[in-house]
C-alpha cells in the first residue's frame with residue numbers, strides 16, 4: 001500500500017451532481033457575518049449580549065447552527081417545510097449534536113404560536129415578502145412580537161432601489177459555479193414579483209429555477225407602517241454606509257432619510 005493516500009479529487013460541479021441547498025448556502029448566506037451583526041447591534045442597543053435567537057423561515061438552520069457556537073446561546077428555527085428541516089438537521093445540526101439542548105426546530109407556519117421568548121427574532125433574506133397582503137404581513141409581525149422578550153429586538157432585512165422594480169438578471173461567479181438572480185416579473189399594479197435563482201456550471205449545464213420566490217416587494221415606508229400597526233413601539237432603519245466610491249462597506253447605521261440607489265439591502269430593527 002502506498003504510504004500516502006491520494007486525496008480523491010473533487011468532481012467538478014454540474015447541474016446533475018450539485019445539491020441546490022448547498023449552492024444556496026454558498027451563494028446567498030454569510031451566517032458568520034449575520035450572527036456577528038445581530039449580536040453586536042443588540043449589545044450596542046441593549047448593553048448586554050443576546051442569548052436566545054428565534055430564526056423564522058430558517059430553511060436549513062445554518063444561522064441557528066452558527067448562533068449556538070458561542071457559549072450560553074440557544075436558537076429556535078421555524079419553517080413549515082419538513083424536507084428542508086430534515087436536510088438542515090442532517091447537514092448543519094447533527095454534527096454539533098443538535099437539535100438538542102441548544103437548538104430547537106419547529107415545523108410550523110411562522111404565524112403560529114412559538115413557545116418561549118427571545119432576545120433576537122429574525123426574518124432574513126426577505127423571506128417575509130411571502131406575505132402579500134397587509135393583513136397577512138401584520139399577522140406575522142404580531143406573531144414575532146408576541147414571543148419577544150421585553151427587551152427583545154426584531155430584525156428584518158429588505159431589498160429595494162430603482163433596479164428592484166425592473167425585470168433583470170444578475171450573474172455572480174462563485175467557486176465552481178455561477179449564481180443567477182433573476183427578477184423575472186415585477187408587476188407595478190399589484191407590487192407582486194416573481195424571482196428565480198438559477199445555477200450555472202463550467203460544463204455548460206444549468207439548474208434553472210432552483211428556487212422560485214413569489215413575493216410582494218414591500219417598501220420601507222409600508223413596512224414601517226405595518227410594524228407600527230402590529231404594535232411595535234419603535235422601528236429604526238439601518239442603512240449601509242458607502243465608501244468614497246459609493247460602494248457599500250457592510251456597515252449599517254440608523255438613518256431617517258437617504259438618497260435613492262440603484263439597488264440596496266437594508267435592515268429594520270423593531271422594539272416591543
Ligand SMILES: C[S@@+](CC[C@H](N)C(=O)[O-])C[C@H]1O[C@@H](n2cnc3c(N)ncnc32)[C@H](O)[C@@H]1O
Nearest residue numbers: 057058059079080081084108109110124125127
Ligand atoms: C428563502 S428561504 C430562507 C432560508 C434562510 N433562512 C435564509 O436566510 O437564507 C425561505 C424559507 O421560508 C419557508 N417558509 C415560507 N413561508 C413560510 C411560512 N409561512 N411559515 C414558515 N416557513 C415558511 C420556506 O419553507 C423556506 O425554507
